[in-house]
Amino acid sequence: MRRDARVSPTLANASPDEAAAGWTARLDKGPLSAGEQQALQHWLEQDIRHKGAFLRAKAIWHASGRLAALQGPTAPAVAHPATLPALPRRRFFAAAAAAVALLAVPKRQGKANSLYTTANALSAPLSTAFGTITLDCYSKLKMGLESSRLVSGRCCVLGRTGMIMKAGELIFAPQGRLLLSCTPSQVVATAVSGTVRLRLHHTNDWWTLRAGAQITQNGTQAPEMRSLMPEELDAQNAWSLGQLEVHDESMASIASTFNRYNQRQVHVSPALASHRLTGVFTLTRPEEFAATARTILGAKLAETPQTLSLY
Template sequence: MTEVNEEMLTVPEQAARWWRVMQDDEPSAGEKRAFAAWVAESPKHIEEMLRLAQIHRAFSRGQVRWPEDAAEALIRAAKTAGEDTVVPLWPPRSSRPEPTRRPVRVAAFGLAATVLLAVCVSWFALSRAESFETKIGEQRSVMLDDGSRITLNTASRIEVRLRPDRRVIDLVRGEALFEVAHDAQRPFDVRIDDTVARAVGTQFEVDRRDNRTVVTVVEGRVAVTSAAAAAPHLLSAGERITVDSTGLGAVEKGIKLDDATAWTRRQLVFRRRPLGEIAEEFNRYNAAQVHIQSDTLRKQEVSGIFRTDDVSSFVALLASKPGVRVVGDGSGGYVVTSDDSASPHR
């Protein structure tokens, strides 16, 4: 943790700082002790942490439960204890405070501080993300504690948070197939920036690209929402939707699911797809990149089935076309030109 002069920060700034510290993957024992001491210093600290907790909906449902007393009552009790009252959670024997004339108020403050600390620590532990990723050309299957399975495609990364009231998966990059274990009490949300694909028990695929995201439902139903859309779209098996900066596109029906999930079998299936798009697909899976420098050639549509790692077959297909030349780029990849290339072959 970076050293910060607490006296230079306002109480809300201190609370925000402690929230970030405790959200770290592994706060140290010293940081936890310092946080506990900070919580116990003043009723204002309790109030600000409660305010942050409400913003983050930390106390809404599930195993992290607030006591029967309402949060507002605890705040009032902490405030009435007086700003000059300091009650450490674990005071040294030699510095235990003398009995006060306001034992009820001090006890209320101590209770509020203790409960807040326990709830915050539990919430931070539950909300911390677990990350999984793959490298270029790698695929990986992950079994979650709830029984769901996630298969990651090439160069992909997810962050998983299994909370008591819901399951949240952030698709940071790439593509993944989600086989969701049924749990009606805990929706399964896949988030891509401000787009959310929600399912309870189903199977669906999400493909995140630079300028769009594609959601394809294999089994069951999935609700897709976006900040740029007026209303969510409910997709059924065999349906697909594309999300971009303008919001949710039209629902595509009758999707060939074997084609959509072919990558799980390390296959690429193309049906009348432009050669430029096919080259981009191969480039996702392989360090050997294919660069087509002819706009006309990039727009030509072909159909075929390839292995994800079989770049040579695709390059051979390109080289077989009249007027096309393929040369190495010096780093294991290929430069493809044709008689109508915008830039001369080198």
């Protein structure tokens, strides 16, 4: 097929698909100039396959527009660094940690900095003067007078002006719902709603994460930002709502997640382990999951107060 540098305003030596994509993106930008119109017409008439590639590119463009159906009319997800005024210092930080009522009482240690740890259950929301923090299972949180630090595991922060969260080398000022996860080598932060300002320790460049945006920092590398698709966001946020959302996941993997959150352990026989399910479950009700597996997969169930065995 003949290749022509003039086929597209954007791509030289392009294949028909590349040129068609270039023209589709160019048409999306605004009306063509007379010269461009002529170039497009010339390219289309050169070869019937150019017409086909162009029709196909436009069809793909339309298909991708379906993504908007899932997306509310929210603000853009990504904003780049902007220097913002320093946050006001709050001198009086209510010692709210002492007053929290917990579903699964996290172990609290120390005084000036309260350390909360969770085992196989979510914590109830821990109140601070500027919002609440819910800890995932097997997580550790240090709550200080002016800020809190996620030491390991995951937490969900519902913050308002004044809330300061730290994890790894990052410092967050969330005004809305923020999901944080922290391992020794990686910190991941996801803005679920509202906006989250953040900066690296020892720097004064503030970034803004808007709803749907996620930032990942590996070790000492520069943080990477990306936008999440709405379904990805729902799936990542599910645990903080007490839900387990699985898409085409194996029984073994689902059972192991339930077992992290519950005393009552689910055992899946090897024959069932690789079967896959999709659905939304309540994290604290492994019985619901066992009943579903019975109905859908025809599995048999043996129950004791401590275990649910599917085979």
